[in-house]
Amino acid sequence: MKQIYFIINPKARNGYCLNVWKKVESKLIDDNIPYLAFFSEYHGHAIKLAAQIAKSNNEQKVIIAVGGDGTINEVMNGIVKYNNITLGFVPGGSGNDFSRGFHIPTNPEEAIEVILRHMEIDAPLMDIGKVTMKDDSEHYFINNMGAGFDALVSYEVNRSKMKAWLNKLSLGRLVYVYFLLKKLFSYKCSTIDLSIDGSRHILEQTWFVTVSNQPFYGGGMKIAPEAVPDDGLLDITIVHNLSRLKLLLVFISVFWGKHVHFKEVKSFRGKMVTIQSSDSLFVHADGEDIGFTPLNINVQTKTLKVLTRV
Numbered sequence: 001m002k003q004i005y006f007i008i009n010p011k012a013r014n015g016y017c018l019n020v021w022k023k024v025e026s027k028l029i030d031d032n033i034p035y036l037a038f039f040s041e042y043h044g045h046a047i048k049l050a051a052q053i054a055k056s057n058n059e060q061k062v063i064i065a066v067g068g069d070g071t072i073n074e075v076m077n078g079i080v081k082y083n084n085i086t087l088g089f090v091p092g093g094s095g096n097d098f099s100r101g102f103h104i105p106t107n108p109e110e111a112i113e114v115i116l117r118h119m120e121i122d123a124p125l126m127d128i129g130k131v132t133m134k135d136d137s138e139h140y141f142i143n144n145m146g147a148g149f150d151a152l153v154s155y156e157v158n159r160s161k162m163k164a165w166l167n168k169l170s171l172g173r174l175v176y177v178y179f180l181l182k183k184l185f186s187y188k189c190s191t192i193d194l195s196i197d198g199s200r201h202i203l204e205q206t207w208f209v210t211v212s213n214q215p216f217y218g219g220g221m222k223i224a225p226e227a228v229p230d231d232g233l234l235d236i237t238i239v240h241n242l243s244r245l246k247l248l249l250v251f252i253s254v255f256w257g258k259h260v261h262f263k264e265v266k267s268f269r270g271k272m273v274t275i276q277s278s279d280s281l282f283v284h285a286d287g288e289d290i291g292f293t294p295l296n297i298n299v300q301t302k303t304l305k306v307l308t309r310v
């Protein structure tokens with residue numbers, strides 16, 4: 001049996017993740033399953049923990065992230081250079097788009113059961129996206145990345161104190177709506193110069209560009225309804241040339257994936273994307289702030305072993 005490691009974010013969903021971990025832990029104890037558990041102590045710590053586990057020896061291991069999309073993003077960034085790791089996820093965060101996109105149950109006991117059941121069979125290889133910034137630093141994403149208005153909203157949310165108390169009331173997602181409305185009336189749209197597999201698209205008055213590996217985004221919005229995480233392609237969505245009020249209409253329709261029918265929403269597919277913009281835009285990867293445009297994105301086809309039901 002492969003050695004199982006858990007990396008738990010005790011702060012995910014304002015500490016609720018620890019309750020999730022307790023449920024997982026008691027299942028492991030009941031079933032006599034040996035494991036090692038590590039807790040992330042600060043932002044970025046899970047990257048280091050995951051890399052240390054991966055490089056300690058060449059044996060095949062399973063690392064299971066327990067937290068939200070930020071936690072899985074960190075663990076994935078820690079293991080991406082090693083080929084002896086299979087990645088698993090128990091949802092314990094407020095967003096959990098990874099579990100939606102990779103068909104992992106939201107219930108932690110069910111999630112761990114699926115993971116344990118799939119552990120001894122060869123996990124399927126999934127695509128991931130690699131973002132290369134202007135200073136050549138690299139960041140990987142498994143769900144999506146975005147530049148523009150959505151990344152600004154995510155930047156504000158990540159720094160807000162309001163998120164903690166809304167999470168306590170299980171209303172964590174409202175904080176996104178709050179900052180969306182707050183920034184909506186002051187945001188200045190930009191001209192985007194986008195290159196997708198060598199084809200150039202100049203898009204004026206752009207609100208945001210997202211590049212997706214799987215359909216879900218921002219805690220359940222179906223931003224890229226057709227995205228498939230192992231097809232070797234990234235799905236690109238651009239929202240541009242529309243009024244602030246119509247943006248709200250598009251925002252509501254995203255929950256059902258119906259935004260793609262608006263003429264102001266453009267969809268593309270590709271393997272290599274370059275984003276340049278008239279203004280420097282905020283950028284996120286899986287909801288984590290990573291810097292500003294310009295940047296390049298490449299799909300890394302079937303790169304990561306993931307315990308999933310996809």
Ligand SMILES: Nc1ncnc2c1ncn2[C@@H]1O[C@H](COP(=O)(O)OP(=O)(O)OP(=O)(O)O)[C@@H](O)[C@H]1O
Nearest residue numbers: 012013040041042043044067068070071093094095
């Ligand atoms: N011990 C810690 N103290 C503070 N922050 C931490 C700690 N461990 C991890 N983090 C950070 O917590 C952030 C949020 O993690 P994660 O996304 O998993 O949880 P979340 O509550 O679901 O948040 P989100 O709503 O962004 O999905 C990440 O940026 C991560 O780096």
